[in-house]
Amino acid sequence: MENNLSGIAKVRANILNHLNTYQHSETIYNASKYSIEAGGKGLRPLLLFTVLEALGESPDKGISAASAIEMIHTYSLIHDDLPAMDNDDLRRGKPTNHIVFGEGTAILAGDNLLNESFNVIAKDKELTAEVRIRLVETISTASGQSGMISGQMLDIEAEKRATTLEELETIHAYKTGALIKAPVTAACIIADAAQEVTRRLENFSEVIGVLFQIKDDILDMEGNPELTGKNTGSDVKKGKVTYVSELGLDGAKGALADKVDEAYRILDSLNELISTAGLRKIVQKFAERDQ
Template sequence: MLAQYIAKHKTPFEAYLLELIQNESIPDQLKESMIYSLSVGGKRLRPILLFAVLETLGLDPKKGYQTASALEMIHTYSLIHDDLPAMDDDELRRGKPTNHIVFGEATAILAGDSLLTHAFEVMSRDQELTPHQRLTLIGMLAQAAGPSGMVAGQMLDMAAENTTITLEQLKEIHANKTGRLLEFSVVAGAIIAEASGEVVELLRQFSKHIGLAFQIKDDILDVEGDCELIGKKVGSDLENGKSTYVSLTSLEMAKQMLEDEIKQALEILDRLSNDTSLLAAIANYIKERQA
């Protein structure tokens, strides 16, 4: 079911996303750099989550296309900047050369800056939403991506390299670095659907569990994943001196933590009156994915 759902929405959404950049008056090299990283692809998990929430709550997923595009622009900007020599210094992203390898560091930085700022312009002109919804979502995304959210997670992650941290500190890093944008994906769908406060809060709890599960699975794949499938070298976290759920516990314990987070996420879905089979399929995909 999930594979069919992704196949139905991924291609038209990606065309819509790229068109938002292609139709803008942007210097050629900068536009090429932005489109390069946006079109490398990936799972598009965040947009798919948003669409799945909308469908679960009875709305057409296309109502969330502009919000999902802004979200994907911010996610992509963060990857461009994370890959820079000053940060993770990665040469591959999803099996292809990273942006700064292809276009140079200066252009890569500007491409990331452009995607970040253009995201909020895209949200501000979304005529599918009421002015109140737009303002709410812009504030939510800015907070999720900013210095108390994703950027905070990246800062804490860098500070923790080659040091010993606790499991709770690691959870805090990833709750911000990875979890906040995943949380936005889910909660934004509920806001667009004008769901009740109770439903919004249940979906927020669901998102926190799958966000943590996503990172635990990443750490497991860094140990036993297939480099051709995940698009980067296996074992890079260990080489970079990063603490992971595997290094702080064990591979077996990390797998049990993953099971526990998915179980709790599914239990929350059971408390919703809607048909949540699509969201449950995404939760199980996070657990089983190989890339």
């Protein structure tokens, strides 16, 4: 786990090196760099590296895929924070991108990170052309209208009407879950994992995607802004439907515990096939995080 945490620093260095190499507009470079350097939890790269390790592969083989996913995640946060979306002024403990650089530049910085993410994978000559194509397909599907974008649209539409718990789960399966499943699938592609192992690991990723969102909703209510890097209660103020608003705080915590148990059961089923120790730590990290 510690080695994989250091891999997150490699991912950010790789992203910044790529952006600097292709720099033509200093403003766009600085705005893109600002949000990448703001840091964040790095949970998606960590998940990718941990799955690679579980499959017996070097985490370093996943640097470009992890970089792409982190760039896409960061772009989505820049756009989420815009006045037309969530209108937030604090992200990762710093003023949001549009507060610092202006709305137009923030939009372009997000666009830049999205487009350059696929360039990072395309230029990774350590991976075969077939693997690179499969990675681009997987990550673009997870981040596009079959994944994150549809989830974000459903989330916006849900603000205007009553939403059921089932609809909430669908929203977050796309909005949050798709980009948590992507690093797991990417690692399986890089490691050429067996079909049954891939299926179970993807099932695992779907469970921890829900787990992640439930914890996020809990932290929105009772997290420390100095640790979470964003204002507490922001979802309530915007009238967003969350696991806490639907289940209550205690109910959400119960649902979180259920998902932790489900994730461990899936890992139990994989014990004879792969090393699951690192993935068990991932479950714990997702469930117990304070930011």
